[in-house]
Amino acid sequence: MEQPEITYCSPEMEQTGLFWMPMQQAEQGLDGLLGDLELSLENGTACRLQMENYRARDDDAVLILKLLEEPRDEADLDEWLSVSIAGGLHPSLCHQQMECRKSGRRGARKRRTSPWDTLFFRDIPSQRSGGYIRRNNSHWTSKEVKLLVQGVSKFGVGRWSQLKKNYFKTSVRTAVNLKDKWRNLLRAYKGNVQKYTLLELEPPLVEQIRKLGAKHPYPKQRHS
DNA sequence: GTAGGGTTATCG
């Protein structure tokens, strides 16, 4: 596998262990689990990265990648980093115009807000309302949904951290995210017909969601 | 750690 060109960002970024990467080169990751991307090193070992699509959009996309686990040979890792890192680049310089469209309907657009705004764009006045910073803004892939449904059918509804541990270990999704997504799925497919759904799911999967939803009522009750 | 109400970005 061709070694991807990875640009290492600002010094502040260094501490976070995050990388930026042109979307085209991580395209395979788009259809996979958000968060999982495997890179082959020259010596044959693999190096796993976490993909986070903050700031990733359709046409000028940059992905942030986080090193998940070290390659077995640490010397290889060092070499790999020294080869890949350009160093000191401001993220805005990393932005590239490139076509990155999924076939069929337009891929979900990514939100622009990111927790790194304060890191990179300190000078830009933050006009966030609500008093908090949204941490992740990425739409779920059908693979993720499949995993979630699989997990719910195995562990039941409500054991989100268990599910996280077993099915979303390296994913950016938190246990709360899983819970919220399940609620959204039920809202989308249970009884009431929505006007539209963002993500087209295969009928069998929808059927499975319906059945699980009927089996384990959720949400249960409302508390004021 | 989870349930469920609230909030906001993005889609159609």
Add this chain to the structure above:
DNA sequence: CGATAACCCTAC
């Protein structure tokens, strides 16, 4: 611009 999806807040 209304609806939906993703996310946040927080009582328990």
